[in-house]
Amino acid sequence: GDSVTQMEGPVTLSEEAFLTINCTYTATGYPSLFWYVQYPGEGLQLLLKATKADDKGSNKGFEATYRKETTSFHLEKGSVQVSDSAVYFCALSQGAQKLVFGQGTRLTINP
Amino acid sequence: DAGVIQSPRHEVTEMGQEVTLRCKPISGHNSLFWYRQTMMRGLELLIYFNNNVPIDDSGMPEDRFSAKMPNASFSTLKIQPSEPRDSAVYFCASSSRTETKNIQYFGAGTRLSVL
Numbered sequence: 734g735d736s737v738t739q740m741e742g743p744v745t746l747s748e749e750a751f752l753t754i755n756c757t758y759t760a761t762g763y764p765s766l767f768w769y770v771q772y773p774g775e776g777l778q779l780l781l782k783a784t785k786a787d788d789k790g791s792n793k794g795f796e797a798t799y800r801k802e803t804t805s806f807h808l809e810k811g812s813v814q815v816s817d818s819a820v821y822f823c824a825l826s827q828g829a830q831k832l833v834f835g836q837g838t839r840l841t842i843n844p
Numbered sequence: 845d846a847g848v849i850q851s852p853r854h855e856v857t858e859m860g861q862e863v864t865l866r867c868k869p870i871s872g873h874n875s876l877f878w879y880r881q882t883m884m885r886g887l888e889l890l891i892y893f894n895n896n897v898p899i900d901d902s903g904m905p906e907d908r909f910s911a912k913m914p915n916a917s918f919s920t921l922k923i924q925p926s927e928p929r930d931s932a933v934y935f936c937a938s939s940s941r942t943e944t945k946n947i948q949y950f951g952a953g954t955r956l957s958v959l
Contacts, residue, residue: 765946767947774952775952775953776848776935776937776950776951776952776953777887777935777937777948777950778949778950779947779948779949782947822887826946830875830892830894830939830941830946830948831877831889831892831900832877832889832948834886834887836886837886837887
């Protein structure tokens with residue numbers, strides 16, 4: 734079945750550091766790919782998405798590019814802030830509205 | 845819109861008691877999802893509905909769990925009887941295939957503690 738694998742956490746960085754969170758997927762077709770973020774005590778919210786190969790999703794300084802050849806959708810940000818501390822989930826969807834989530838990566842940014 | 849509304853935000857109960865979690869999806873959304881989040885197993889999809897009809901309940905752990913969606917604006921997840929291993933955060937999410945291209949919008953969750 735379809736699956737999503739994320740880089741193991743937790744990840745701890747200093748403010749203004751460069752961030753990469755790796756995400757790879759396994760799917761039989763051509764899924765849509767998502768990054769969701771969960772701030773402490775809250776539900777998940779969509780951060781960005783891409784629906785086809787080579788699409789780049791971006792939001793709040795975060796970016797991820799849909800790479801079909803490497804089945805990846807890595808999340809990047811050039812300069813992180815303390816307010817970016819959260820849990821990040823990579824997910825895919827194959828036509829049906831059901832999402833398949835990765836295990837989540839906890840990110841902590843120190844001032 | 846107020847977003848997806850879940851109640852209660854916190855629930856503490858004793859083993860064996862019945863627990864009912866409630867969800868009001870975003871108006872106009874036609875799909876509703878129930879998830880459970882724990883440290884050990886991460887985020888698990890329990891069940892989802894399209895147009896008030898259950899489509900996939902393969903994630904429901906056992907017969908103690910049941911979910912209903914009597915109309916487009918309300919859903920419940922019931923656990924009877926509850927057990928300590930049911931302690932988790934339960935999320936409800938809704939989406940619209942047409943308006944928002946399957947993006948799921950999550951509620952703030954219900955934190956359940958079964959003693």
